[in-house]
Amino acid sequence: MKIRDILQHGNPVFSFEFFPPKNDEGFDQLFETIENLRKLNPGFVSVTYGAGGSTRSKTVDLVGRIKNEIGIESMAHLTCVGHSADEIRSVLNELEKDGIENILALRGDPPQGETEFVRPQNGFGHANELVGFIRKHYSFSLGVAGYPEGHLESRNLAQDMEHLKLKVDAGADFIITQLFFDNEYFFDFVRRVREAGIQVPVIPGIMPILNVNQIKRFTKMCGATIPGSLVEKLEAVQEDHDAVRDIGIKHATEQCMDLLDLGAAGIHFYTLNRSRATLAILEQLTGRLLPDKNEL
Numbered sequence: 001m002k003i004r005d006i007l008q009h010g011n012p013v014f015s016f017e018f019f020p021p022k023n024d025e026g027f028d029q030l031f032e033t034i035e036n037l038r039k040l041n042p043g044f045v046s047v048t049y050g051a052g053g054s055t056r057s058k059t060v061d062l063v064g065r066i067k068n069e070i071g072i073e074s075m076a077h078l079t080c081v082g083h084s085a086d087e088i089r090s091v092l093n094e095l096e097k098d099g100i101e102n103i104l105a106l107r108g109d110p111p112q113g114e115t116e117f118v119r120p121q122n123g124f125g126h127a128n129e130l131v132g133f134i135r136k137h138y139s140f141s142l143g144v145a146g147y148p149e150g151h152l153e154s155r156n157l158a159q160d161m162e163h164l165k166l167k168v169d170a171g172a173d174f175i176i177t178q179l180f181f182d183n184e185y186f187f188d189f190v191r192r193v194r195e196a197g198i199q200v201p202v203i204p205g206i207m208p209i210l211n212v213n214q215i216k217r218f219t220k221m222c223g224a225t226i227p228g229s230l231v232e233k234l235e236a237v238q239e240d241h242d243a244v245r246d247i248g249i250k251h252a253t254e255q256c257m258d259l260l261d262l263g264a265a266g267i268h269f270y271t272l273n274r275s276r277a278t279l280a281i282l283e284q285l286t287g288r289l290l291p292d293k294n295e296l
Contacts (some may be wrong), residue, residue: 001073001101002101002102002140002141002173003043003044003073003075003101003102003141003143003173003174004141004173004174005141006043006044006073007043007174007201007203007265007266012260012264012265012266012267013043013044013203013265013266013267014040014042014043014266014267014269014282015042015043015044015045015046015203015266015267015268015269016037016042016045016046016268016269016271016278017045017046017047017048017205017268017269017270017271018030018034018045018046018047018048018062018271018273019047019048019272019273020047020048020058020059020062021273026273027062029273030273031065031070033273033274033275034066034070034072035070036275037072037275038070038071038072040282042072043073043266044072044073044074044075044102045066045072045073045074045075046074046075046076046077046104046176046268047059047062047063047066047074047075047076047077048077049076049077049078049079049106049108056091059076059077060076060091060094060095060098062074063075063076063095063098063100064095064098064099064100067098067099067100068098068099073101073102074100074102075100075102075103075104075143076095076100076102076103076104077103077104077106078091078092078103078104078105078106078130079106079107079108079130080106080107080108080119080120080123080124080125080126080127080129080130081107081108081109081117081120082120082123083120083123084120084121084122084123085122085123085124085133086122087123088123088124088130088133089137092134092137092138092140095140096138096140100140101139101140101141102140102141102142102143103134103140103141103142103143104142104143104144104145104176105127105130105131105134105142105143105144105167105172106127106130106144106145107124107125107126107127107130126163126166127144127145127167128163128166128167128169128170129170131144131167131170131171131172132170132171134171135170135171141173141174142171142172142173142174143172143173143174143175143176144164144167144168144172144174144175144176145175145176145177145178146164146175146176146177146178146189146193146202147160147164147177147178147189147223148177148178148180148185148186148188148189148224149178149180149185149223149224149225150223151163151223152222152223157192161192161193161196164193164196164198165196165197165198168198168200172200173200173201174200174201174202174203174265175193175198175200175201175202175203176203176205176268177189177202177203177204177205177268178205178222178223178224179205179206179207179218179219179222179224179270180204180205180224181209181224181225181226181227181230181251181255182225182227183255183258183259186204186259186264187262189202190202201265202264202265203264203265203266203267203268204259204264204267204268205268205269205270206252206255206256206259206267206268206269206270207252207269207270207272208245208248208249208251208252208269208277208278208281209226209230209234209244209247209248209251209252210244210245210248210272210274210277211241211244212234212235212238212244213238215234215248230247230251233247234247234248245277248277249277249280249281252277252281253280253281253284253285256281256285257284257285260285267285269281
């Protein structure tokens with residue numbers, strides 16, 4: 001089922017993002033987690049695409065298995081990095097053959113060791129070009145990324161919104177945001193999105209904090225900020241894994257409750273291939289006791 005249709009049902013849509021593991025053991029653990037999450041009836045699951053398409057075959061295989069073997073609607077991430085238009089077409093043909101109906105179209109980050117994105121020969125330099133290509137030749141439902149605090153490469157928020165509008169005008173059906181830890185950034189982002197004339201659904205992306213050093217690395221890479229009061233709480237207990245996890249889950253749960261109360265279309269969880277934190281949050285959001293799951 002196309003995500004643009006799932007989002008029309010009116011109920012909040014919960015979804016989960018995973019990345020292809022490096023080895024067979026990791027895949028076995030991931031499929032066990034996804035199988036347990038199936039009981040929650042998620043709207044969809046997304047699978048990332050490594051830098052430079054480094055996980056191309058694993059991404060294609062994983063989204064196909066999630067949809068066709070486990071029975072959860074799945075969405076493949078697809079980036080412009082390192083691919084010609086013909087190579088992009090080949091990936092899309094594989095996904096279409098497997099019955100995949102949803103794509104998150106991204107420009108992608110430069111490959112490891114490089115600091116700037118370089119347009120591939122006979123390829124695409126921006127996500128809106130990728131969206132336009134897919135919309136012209138295929139019938140996938142298309143999502144794109146939004147940045148509540150602005151993309152690191154944008155000069156200002158106005159320029160960042162111009163880029164987002166280009167992606168939507170090219171044919172995107174919905175927006176999933178980069179992670180954030182202060183909901184005011186999201187609400188301001190949605191306000192600016194609507195003022196720009198963009199009417200597609202905006203799904204907030206939430207990542208529960210489980211490790212202080214890890215989240216600092218992530219926020220440095222993506223430009224997200226952590227509220228000072230939250231940083232103080234985390235740093236005070238950063239050597240206590242359970243305490244950090246409890247603070248992170250509590251903060252993410254409060255974020256989600258606030259977002260849903262004020263009309264968010266759903267929540268997209270950046271799981272880092274772990275289930276316990278997300279399950280704990282959903283338990284509180286839905287008031288349901290969910291299956292126990294060991295941390296991966």
